[in-house]
Amino acid sequence: MKDGATRDGYGAALVQLGKSHANLVVLDSGVSDSTRTKQFGEEFPDRFFNMGISEGDMVCTAAGLARTGKVAFATSFACFLLGRTMDQVLVSIAYSNSNVKLAGTHTGLAVGEDGPSAQMIVDLAYTRAMPNMTVIQPADWEEAVQATKALANYFGPAYIRLGRQKLNGIYDSSYNFQIGKASIVREGSDVVIFATGSLVQESLLAADLMQSKSISTTVVNISTLKPLDESLIIRESKKHMAVITAEDHNIIGGLGDAICQVLTNNQIALPFKSIAVGDRFAETGSGSELYEKYGLSSTHIIEAIKNVFSKKTI
C-alpha cells in the first residue's frame, strides 16, 4: 500500500495511459506542475495542450477533441475547473455527452492556507446535479491510479475529484476499482460510515479508536458518488443500527444528501449524522487545523458515532 496524494496517482496513471492509449489527450490551464499533468506533457507533447489560464476555453477545447474520438482529460484546480465553467461543462460536455474527463485537484478544506477561494467545497453538488455526469473521488493513491485508468476506458462525461494532501495507503495492487462500486474497507456490526475521499482515512482512524469503547464500526468507501452503489448502501445500512456519512465538502449537495436520498427512498429509518462542512466558508490555516475546527476530523466522527449509537433504539 502506497501513501500519497490522489493527484499524484492521477499524474502517474496518465503517463502509463499515454503509452497504451494513443487516443488519450490531456489539457491543463497553466497549473500542470501542481495538477501533476506536467510529466504527461513532457512525454507526450503532441497530445498535451496547455491552454493557459482560461478554463472555459479549455473544457470546450477538450469537448472538441473528444468529438474527434479522443478521450480528453481536462485538468485544473477544482475551484476554477468547475467554478468558472458550469455552463460550458453543462452544454458542451454533459448535454453533448462528450467523452471528457474533468480532473479537479486541490479540493476541500484540506487545501488549507490558500483560503476559502481555493477550497472547493461545492464541486460534488455541481457535478452530481448534471445529467450524464459520472462522479468519482478516490480515497488513496492506488485508487486514484485505478480510477483514472477506468475512466480512460469508459465512454462519457466524468468528474474525478482529487486532493493535494498526502493520504495513507488503503489499497494495494490487488484491489479492483470499478466505476459504480463501493468497497467495504473495514467490517463492523454496530454503526456504518459511508465516507469518501480523505474522510475514508479519518473514518478508519475513528473506527479504530471506537473499538476500545466496544462500538464496532463498518467503513465503506463511496468512491463513485454517481452512479451510487445503491444495493450495497441499502444492504449495509440494514445490517447496522446507525448511519454516518463523511466528506470534505459542503453539507449540501454531496455524499450526505446522496445517502439520505437512498435511505428515505427505501424506507430505511435509522439514526443518521452527516460529517461535512456546515454550509459556511472556512478560513485560512493548515488542512488538519481546518478539519479540527470545521468538524471533519476523526474526533468529530467519534462524537458522531457515540451520538448515533446512543439513539439506536429510537
Place this chain on the structure above:
Amino acid sequence: MENTVLTEKKLLELQIVARDLRRKILNVIFHAGSGHPGGSLSATDILTALYFGGILRYDPKNPNDPKRDRFILSKGHASALMYCVLAKAGYFSEDKLWDYRKIGSELFLSGHPHPKTPGVEIASGSLGQGLSVAHGIALGARIDKLNYNVYVVLGDGEIQEGQIWEAAMSAAKFNSNNLIAIIDNNKVAQDNLTEDLKNIEPLIDKWEAFGWDTYRINGHNMEEIMNTLLTPMDSVKPRLIIADTIKGKGVSFMEGNKSWHGVAPSEDDLNKALTELE
C-alpha cells in the same frame, strides 16, 4: 474544399438555393410557432456557400466520416437555418422539418442544435463556446494527421463573450490554420444594436492583434463569400472572415429590426415575406 469553378451559373444557382432556404426557414418557424428568424436569415448566404458551393466536404450518407470537414453553428439560435440546410444537403428528409421544436421530435430538432441530429457536431445555444469546440476539433485533426478544415459561424453579439477571446488566443498559440471562423455580423442583438450593447469594433484590428488572418466581406454577396472561402489556406494562422450582413435579410419588414430576433411570424407576415422571396 474541392476545385470549384465559380461561374455565373453556379452563383445564380447558389442564390436560388439561398432564397429557397429563406422561404423554408420562415415556414418552419411559422409552423413551430417560435424560433429565431432574424439571425437565421442573416447567415443564410454564408451557409449556402459552405454547404452547396463545394466548400465543405461532407457525405450525408456517412455523417461521421473522420475525414469530413466540420461545421459548427456557434450561434445556435439560428437552428432553423441549420436544419433546413441539413435537410437540403440530404442528411434527412425535408418532411422531418415539421418536427422542429416539437416534443418527441424523432431527429431531436430542438430549439438549439444537439448532436443527436445527423450533421450536428455538438450542442450549442449558450453563446461563446463554439469557437473553443471548433478549435478542439482542429487540434484533433492535427493529432490524426487529417487535412480537414473546421468552420464555425459566430454571431456578432456573441463576440461579447470573453471565451471567444480566450479561444482566439489559443488558436493563434497552436497555429491552428485549419480553423476558419466566420462572424455573421448582422449588427443587431436581441435587446439592442450590438454596438449599443457593447461595441465590438474595430474587429479587424482586434483579430489581427490576436494573431489571426482576417477578411471582411459583404455576407450577402455570393461571389465575395465564395471567393473568400476559396482563398487557399496557405498561412500558419487561423482565419477570420467578418461577413457584414443584415438581420432578417430578404424580408423588408424584418431587415435590421431587432423585434424579429426571436419571434415567429403571423400567417399574414409569413405570406407577405414569402411574396417578397418569390
